[in-house]
Amino acid sequence: MLGDLTFRLAGQGDLPAILALLRDDRLGAGRENAPSAAYERAFARLLDEPDNHLILGEIDAMAVATYQLTFITGLSLGATRRAQIESVRVAASMRGAGIGARMFADAETRARAAGCALLQLTTNATRTDARAFYERLGFTPTHIGFKRQISPAEDAPCPMT
Template sequence: MRHHVEVSLPATLELSDRSVTLRRATAGDLSAVVALLSDDPLGATRDGPTVDGGLTPYVIAFEAIDADPAQLLVVAEAEGRVVATMQLSFIPGLSRRGALRAQVEGVRVHADLRGSGLGRAMLTWAVDEARTRGCALVQLTSDKQRTRAHGFYDELGFVASHEGFKLSL
């Protein structure tokens, strides 16, 4: 039986020097989200508008995410601009006694706000949201090159318990 859970958004995240609003992303946020995804050495090689396709692949993906109640794309907004993003996917499974799990993907914070506590506040909110939805665990993957991010996730209580494998198609 599926239970409908109201998303705890918008939410106000209190940082030491400002308040940030966490809200569901809209199609109008796509350019800002893509800019965040492509604003690092790894993202620069795999994200960003293409010459021929522009934002079209992102629009298609956003429409699928937005239409699926098991997907949640959020943005953090400060002073009228999108300053961070992440995606939560809620995955039912048979393992762990039929546990629901939350998958965190695409966590990005604008360069101006890295180190401000925003990423910590966002992930704390994501863990709370997963609990509210009845998840048994929260999982994420992080590229092996992102060693600073690994330390950050360790500080938040995440454990590097599995080796991940990907096959590009």
């Protein structure tokens, strides 16, 4: 069944499927509830950013997975270019079928092609199964992550509220 799994850049008509995947999750169900217009603005902005990619995994044109891949150029680690992986989701009905491993292989291929030498991601501390999965893929928990909510400036082009 996974032989027909493909990954592609998301396009304009894919927002509903991506939002459904983000909400098909115990954490996402409670937090992905912004007004539709906010998601539409953010999606349009993301599509315009050349180093920011939203990827959709499909089997027979049915959305089964998504992730966001952002390429970051920096000076640290000897000017290592890195790829940040975010918003990783596999449809609940498809978890455990090998889609996640294929998704991360796709992310690595895209990152290498963009000149990246490091893949990095964060995961919610409550996602113990996800952490074990990432470690099986060879990721190591080398850092402690911190996040702090802030309010965007009133004239920000894409408010997240």
